[in-house]
Amino acid sequence: MRSEERLNSPSIPNDVEVALERAVAAHRHEHLFAERAANIKQSAVRDVFDISMRPGLVSLAGGNPFLQSLPLDKLGGLAYQLVTEQGLTALQYGGGQGTAELRRQICEVMAEEGITDADPANVVVTVGSQSAQDIACKVFCNPGDVVLCEDPTYVGALNTFESYQVRAEPVPVDDRGLVPEELERRIAELRASGANVKFLYTIPSFNNPSGITLDAGRRQQIVDICREANVLVLEDNPYGLLRFDGHPLLPLRAGNPDDVIYLGSFSKILAPGLRIGWALVPAHLQRRFYLASESVTLCPPTLNQMLVSGYLESHDWRGQIGTYRRLYAERCAAMLDALDEFMPAGTSWTRPDGGFFVWVTMPEHVDTYPLLHAAIDAGVVFIPGAAFTPSDKPSNKLRLAFSAVSTELIREGVRRLAPVLEEAVEKRRQESRS
């Protein structure tokens, strides 16, 4: 088809012609990609997103909150009221930083965990806290810069770091979280090698995926080490209020307003489909953070912000968090019971105090990635550990989520998983003998 005819006759040429033209275009455009583009990968969590939906499968994969316990009638009524009575505001553009009302309420939510000095002026509402991670990289990271993180850590953050061509360098963790001495040593090593270390990305409470919590006694030490080394702390705390005993630990941000960027989210304590998160930013960094956020989305969705505000205003949100807490505590206990009952010798797992996840360790040299297929055949889905580590090596870990399924299904899922893991353990034992 001659090019000048294209616009005026959008009739479809035959399949072969289309395929040929596409191949030629793909070839022509290959060198137009940015260097970073090759680094942007599919998340393993997303890989299994569709699989998890298959009927009959027990999904221990996705960290979805259990929305059945939300007051849907009330939220629906709120949405109706907002659109019909305040639609001209709720459906219109808003300020880039988020509504003043929501930012004020976010300070109340943070006070619940012990951040008592937050100023709404330093809160930036974001499209989920994923977007806040993207903004932090945009503001602070040149290609080649280093970000420190736990190993394992949140797969979405690792993807963001890769998309900014940032080197994610793991800091060793034990069952009480980041090891301060190791953090100090790692920073010194990296500095000595000429690396630009920009921030420590950490999920101190009920880490995703490990479920491990940074010990209260270590928290200030971690911030002090970072401050001393002039490394910012990016504290990602979506689960903090979901500590099973109802007594959340003080966030790293609490006494450290100038050194910690704190990321919060309504995804786990209300609803992820609204995509409303936030960053509490040190006052001297607020403007650059806010402008970067505005440059990506103009403003967070107004209706969603007002819906969260209305919910916080009119509903017993603390009570709702209590309901979630008890629910997840029960499910976590069910998962730990089932693991105790069914798991083969040679496996171990974490015992979280809150959050959504248990982290299972298989014997060394077992790669959990190929086990996923056998697990799916057995009727259960998990996320292989390799997804959550900055290293490219195979992983002998796997993540199990207890947030989204009933205690019965958790037990059933673990029961189905056990023989798959047992076979792998056995196979590994035979290999190491021969």
Added chain:
Amino acid sequence: MRSEERLNSPSIPNDVEVALERAVAAHRHEHLFAERAANIKQSAVRDVFDISMRPGLVSLAGGNPFLQSLPLDKLGGLAYQLVTEQGLTALQYGGGQGTAELRRQICEVMAEEGITDADPANVVVTVGSQSAQDIACKVFCNPGDVVLCEDPTYVGALNTFESYQVRAEPVPVDDRGLVPEELERRIAELRASGANVKFLYTIPSFNNPSGITLDAGRRQQIVDICREANVLVLEDNPYGLLRFDGHPLLPLRAGNPDDVIYLGSFSKILAPGLRIGWALVPAHLQRRFYLASESVTLCPPTLNQMLVSGYLESHDWRGQIGTYRRLYAERCAAMLDALDEFMPAGTSWTRPDGGFFVWVTMPEHVDTYPLLHAAIDAGVVFIPGAAFTPSDKPSNKLRLAFSAVSTELIREGVRRLAPVLEEAVEKRRQESRS
């Protein structure tokens, strides 16, 4: 306060101590910023966002759609139904590319303008089309790369380009839009100078801010020149369906599926507060575009997507666009009448066929930026032209929006603006004499 005490006693030190600590932290953290951070600026449109809200002022500044004509009761009812009956889906995480239903419907919306071969698999739902511009830069632009654009062009896009350290190079425009010969010449010049030209960013219909439309007869020529030079086209078309005569021009994408990334939005034809836009991406570029989008936001807000879907499904959205079209046509006519009546000699302006904006030109060497203050004193707000151009020079242009205010207020706003401009013209005349 000793650091180990901070976390455990979040009592507030005195003001001086806080201010000192902050200043020290600001100094320490200054070198942690990424190179791009200094490039991320406040948009001039945002600068006047708050001012525009002052009571008594007539704002011809913001390009807000007129939401009063929306069926708010119906939308509220839909929102209620979605949350109460499908809340477990609407409030949960969704797929990163957007819901299958909305992507299918988006293809119907695009068909209304003459894009008849769009495949929902190549549609990526984004958080407004601002976010799609960010993603396009993420996927294609290294620092120092060149993007071609109209001059003037959308301020939000210019901000995005700056945030990616991309050079925005203007291509001359006449009253029929981009001049093909100039585009060809500019690409050749830039190539000769060693520049990496990645894409042409264009708003072909009712350009923001100029209101100018790319002539139908030039459209295929523009795409052909880009294809020949192996430069992608990023077509930003939020206003296309708002052509006053009801006969939208064929988008550049229509006959060119492999060479044009098309950006659409529900912000102008439904509601910007939902932040739902989309990109229709050539099949061979779809995966990288989609993954980059997912890396920023995980998924677009589910409730908002379902609300748009419900609206498109159950409401006469074509009729609603007709209502908008007639309304904006009437307002545009009122603005052009008022300009004819009140504007001083030496000024001229565009006469758009659609969209939201009229672009006023003052005599050469008049800088419209300082006139903003006098205008605010006179009770009217506009956006100075300098905001919309990649150049750093003062601008003798200004943007007037007719979308958000009644015909009476448009007339009143222009009446208030006229003496401010007249004084500037007169002052300029005297300066040029002396």
